[in-house]
Amino acid sequence: MTDFTPFASLIGGALIGLSAVLMMLAEGRIAGISGIASRLFPPYGDRLFPGRLAFIAGLVGAPLLYAAVTGASVVQTVSSNLVLMVVAGLLVGFGSVWGSGCTSGHGVCGLARLSRRSFAATGVFMAAGFATVYVVRHVIGG
Template sequence: MEMDWIWGLVGGLLIGLGGAVYLLGNGRIMGASGILGGLVDGTGRGSAGERAAFILGLVATPLVLSALFRPDITTHLTDDYAVVIAAGLLVGVGTRIANGCTSGHGVCGISRLSLRGIVATVFYILAGGLMLVLFRHLLGVI
């Protein structure tokens, strides 16, 4: 088995473990977009410290772990920053429309057999596939 597959498996296990710990510790679903959204729109003032710590850990942990275990890591991300920014904004809008993201609907929702999480996951995977076909194969942007 290729190491990339093993690293993907390890990453998936860590995300699932993080979701379980968050649910057991807080009694809430680990939805990153909802946690960040509560900081941005002010609805999460009561738990702002917890939310900020979660987002900081979400960003810092992969950076630290990749520096320790995979300092030579490369990505195939486009060099066109306009595409990266547009993609980020579209993902943000999509998570607000869907009332959740891949961690909330995909990881936590499917593991709880939530019909809403399963349906949302099916639709955002299909939308992502369609956008890949459109932007890579038809428009040649990425």
């Protein structure tokens, strides 16, 4: 079980949205994590590599800052099934780039732009996520 946290989740979501808006204001681009991370690999079509690396470094550093400022530790319960996590990682990495976006690019920025493609993509990955957890927890695990 995890606690239902509507207020913290709403505020955290607003911070994510604010970051996406400021990215649009500063760089004129979509704050899509899969797009940013995948373009750390060649071929390079532009000169934005340092900014992309800095953004990812910010993501990596955020929990350290959070822990230092609040004194609270960041709770992350990660599966210790390494084979499962490798398969999950391959699917998430390949699928998000193949589909031109993940939860941030399609799910936040795309929906906010009322993009038809993002509504389709978000619907598909949500449905696939629900179905996968159902199978893992209630068909195989049940």
